[in-house]
Each structure stands twice: as C-alpha cells, then as structure tokens.
Amino acid sequence: MSAIGVVTGSRAEAVWLGRSHGAVPVAVSGGDPRLAAAAARRLIEAGAGILVSFGVAGGLDPAARPGDLVAAAAVVATGGRRWPADAAIGAALGARLPDVGVLGGPILGCDRPVTTPAAKARLFAATGAVAVDMESHAIAGAAGARGLIVVRAIADPASRAVPAAALAGLGDDGRMRPGAVVMALARRPGETAALIGLAAEWRAARASLRRAGPLLLGLLGGGGRV
Numbered sequence: 001m002s003a004i005g006v007v008t009g010s011r012a013e014a015v016w017l018g019r020s021h022g023a024v025p026v027a028v029s030g031g032d033p034r035l036a037a038a039a040a041r042r043l044i045e046a047g048a049g050i051l052v053s054f055g056v057a058g059g060l061d062p063a064a065r066p067g068d069l070v071a072a073a074a075v076v077a078t079g080g081r082r083w084p085a086d087a088a089i090g091a092a093l094g095a096r097l098p099d100v101g102v103l104g105g106p107i108l109g110c111d112r113p114v115t116t117p118a119a120k121a122r123l124f125a126a127t128g129a130v131a132v133d134m135e136s137h138a139i140a141g142a143a144g145a146r147g148l149i150v151v152r153a154i155a156d157p158a159s160r161a162v163p164a165a166a167l168a169g170l171g172d173d174g175r176m177r178p179g180a181v182v183m184a185l186a187r188r189p190g191e192t193a194a195l196i197g198l199a200a201e202w203r204a205a206r207a208s209l210r211r212a213g214p215l216l217l218g219l220l221g222g223g224g225r226v
Contacts, residue, residue: 003047003048003049003050004025004049004051004220005024005025005027005040005043005044005046005048005050006026006051006052006053006054007028007029007036007039007051007052007053007135007139008027008028008029008054008055009028009029009055009133009134009135010030010031012206013055013056013209014028016206016209016213017054017217018213025043025046027039029135029138031134031135032134033109036135036139037138040142040143041142044143044146048146049146050086050147050149050220051139051142051143051147051148051149052148052150052220053075053133053135053139053149054216055135055152055209056152056155056202056206056209057107057132057154058114058155058156058160058162059120059130059154059157060129060130060132061103061105061129061130061131061158062157064101064103064131064154064158065154066156066200066202067100067101067204067207068103069090069093069097069100069152069153070102070103070105070107070130070131070150070152070153071093071094071103071104071149071150072087072105072130072131073085073087073090073105073106074106074107075108075109075136075139075150076107076108076127076137077108078108078111078127083140083143083148084148085107085148085150086148089151090102092219093212097208097212100208100211105128106127106128106129107131107133107152108123108131108133108137109132109133109134109136109137109138109140110137111134113134113162114132115162116161116162117158117159117161120132121158124158131152131154133152136152149216151212151216153206153208153209153212154201154204155198156202157201160194160201163194163198164188
C-alpha cells in the first residue's frame with residue numbers, strides 16, 4: 001500500500017475531488033508544467049508513492065466528447081518520451097459510471113496550450129494520444145519509477161478552437177480569474193461565440209470530474225490501489 005498525492009492545475013479541480021480529499025495531499029500547479037513538476041516532487045518528499053494527475057484536458061481524438069474521462073495507459077511528451085500509467089483505474093471508474101465515456105490510450109503532455117483544431121489534428125496523427133494537457137508529462141517525469149495514475153476529463157474537443165480570452169482565466173496560483181477573461185474578451189469581442197461554446201463543454205468536463213473524483217479516491221483507499 002502506497003500513499004498517494006494528487007496534482008491538479010486549478011483549485012477548482014482540487015475541489016472536484018470531493019470532501020474526502022482533505023485526507024489526501026493535493027498540490028495545485030496553475031497549469032504550469034514547471035510548477036507541476038515541483039509540486040510532484042514535494043508530494044514525493046512528503047511520502048507519496050503514487051502520483052495522480054487529475055483535471056481537464058483537451059481532446060485530440062475526434063471521437064472524444066466533452067465530459068468523457070481519460071484514464072491514460074501512458075503519458076507521452078512531444079519529444080517522444082513515454083511513461084507508463086496505471087490504466088486499471090479506467091475499468092473501475094467505467095463500471096461505476098456506466099453513463100460516462102471512459103477512454104484509455106495515451107495522453108500527451110505539452111508545455112504550451114494547444115488551441116486550434118489543426119494543431120490538435122497534427123498531434124493526434126503524430127502521437128495517437130487521446131487528449132492533451134500541460135501537467136501530466138511533468139508529473140510523470142518527476143514520478144520516475146513510482147506509480148502514476150492519470151484521470152482527466154475532456155473539456156475542449158478536437159474540433160474546438162480555444163479562444164485566447166479563455167487562457168486568461170487561470171492564475172499562477174491556480175485560482176480562476178473571471179475578471180481577466182472579461183477584460184480579454186473586451187479586447188477580442190469576436191471570440192464571444194467560441195467562449196460560450198467552450199463554457200458548455202467545460203461544464204460537461206466539470207460534471208464528470210465531480211463524479212469521478214470521490215470515486216477515484218475511494219478506489220485508491222486514501223493510499224491503496226485498485
């Protein structure tokens with residue numbers, strides 16, 4: 001039995017783990033890969049033997065829908081490096097959430113946001129990854145030979161262009177900044193329709209993570225394995 005530690009990009013994602021997450025160390029990276037790696041190392045120093053990457057992701061596979069969960073079998077980086085992940089959690093979550101799509105396969109980690117359908121298509125063709133985020137590769141690199149679990153929910157699908165205004169919504173401290181989004185949108189009013197569509201897709205991701213988070217911690221037993 002190994003203690004677990006969880007890394008999320010935002011404070012909201014940490015909350016979606018549910019009330020029981022207070023017994024589990026959770027670090028928030030603000031969506032910055034360097035901070036995610038540092039957070040993972042702190043959790044390891046505190047005794048974590050299993051690291052969990054939890055939060056939202058962008059879809060690369062055109063078949064992935066907003067709200068689908070990705071329980072990754074591996075994490076890949078744009079340079080080709082690959083780390084194995086424990087995908088058994090996916091079957092366990094799927095059995096308990098039969099109305100939620102649970103996808104296996106690899107997840108891609110990138111140091112920069114992937115915001116256009118064309119870029120998503122190129123990365124899918126090059127890597128075969130189901131989804132992309134900005135933290136899992138950093139967490140995987142810090143984990144080394146330790147256990148690694150990745151549970152992410154698709155927010156923006158492969159067909160969605162992520163408007164620049166949306167990228168202003170997360171601070172380095174992991175707090176959401178709605179005022180910054182409003183200001184960015186005032187400078188780019190043409191992004192309004194895309195932002196409204198993205199907000200609906202993020203609500204689907206949030207709903208799935210709110211259901212999956214407590215189940216995930218329950219399956220791991222606050223430190224155990226599936």
